[in-house]
Structure formats: C-alpha cells, structure tokens
Amino acid sequence: MAEAQEPFWRGKTLGDLSAVEWEALCDGCGKCCLLKLEDADTGKIETTAVACKLLDIGTCRCSDYGRRKRRVPDCIPLTPENVPMIGWLPSTCAYRLVHEGRDLYWWHPLVSGDADSVHRAGMSVRHKVLSEKEAGGPSKLPNYVVDWNL
Numbered sequence: 001m002a003e004a005q006e007p008f009w010r011g012k013t014l015g016d017l018s019a020v021e022w023e024a025l026c027d028g029c030g031k032c033c034l035l036k037l038e039d040a041d042t043g044k045i046e047t048t049a050v051a052c053k054l055l056d057i058g059t060c061r062c063s064d065y066g067r068r069k070r071r072v073p074d075c076i077p078l079t080p081e082n083v084p085m086i087g088w089l090p091s092t093c094a095y096r097l098v099h100e101g102r103d104l105y106w107w108h109p110l111v112s113g114d115a116d117s118v119h120r121a122g123m124s125v126r127h128k129v130l131s132e133k134e135a136g137g138p139s140k141l142p143n144y145v146v147d148w149n150l
C-alpha cells in the first residue's frame, strides 16, 4: 500500500514552498493587518483593535491583495526572508509556525478543510476590531491599544 503523503507544510522550510503553497498557508486570521504603535524610545510595539483600511472585517482578507503595497505603503508582504525578522507576527501565524518547524493548529483551514474554522475557533479578528476608516484618525489609535495574546 502506498504511504500517505505528508501535508506540504510539514518538513519544508518557507523557502521550499511554491507560490501556490505560500498563499494557501495563510490562515486568514487577519491579525497581522491590525495597526500597531511603536514607542519611539523603547521600540516596544503595541497592537490596536483597529484594522488596516483594506482589511475586509467580515472575511478577514485583504480587499485589494494584488495592489496592497501600492495602496498601503506600510503593508509588509511576508517573505521567507522577513518572517524570521518580524517580532510582531502573531504566535499563531502559519508562516511563523512553519518557520519554527511547528505544525499548524486544528483550526487552520488547511487542516480542517473548512475556511471558516479559523473564525469559529475565535482565532481571527472577525467581530473584534473596527476598520481604520472608522477609528477617527491616527491620533485616536492609542485609545484602541489591546493586550491580546496574538
């Protein structure tokens, strides 16, 4: 009998992934699209419950993914090279997990086979954040700092 094939994210480095695998790896949590504040003195980064203007709050997906960098210059598209360097990437982020040689969680759509499982498990930002468009501008951001264990 033929051996079952390992899921593509196991036993691979981020750099080994094909473009299709790379895109499929995103769990759609939307956590990385929350606006952050950096303390100029300490460098400490705080997360807010305010999402980038392009994040679709319902689906937790970027509404203009192909042009995200042009539309939002601060957006940082992930790459195999920068994932290890980005300290604020959520602990549950699939790219971080694969980089650390860990497996995906049960609620990851690739594991569950259900794109909604990340939301039902409460692991996405759905219904927890507001859009930058409604937050009242950059000066109001400190009001929305959250202490979430992302």
Ligand code: SF4
Binding pocket: 025, 026, 027, 028, 029, 030, 031, 032, 033, 078, 090, 092, 093, 094, 095
């Ligand atoms: S935190 Fe990681 S897994 Fe979640 S949406 Fe961002 S890139 Fe995708």
Ligand code: SF4
Binding pocket: 032, 033, 052, 053, 054, 055, 056, 061, 062, 063, 064, 065, 068, 069, 072, 075, 076
């Ligand atoms: S531009 Fe898109 S991918 Fe980038 S932070 Fe905003 S919503 Fe997220």
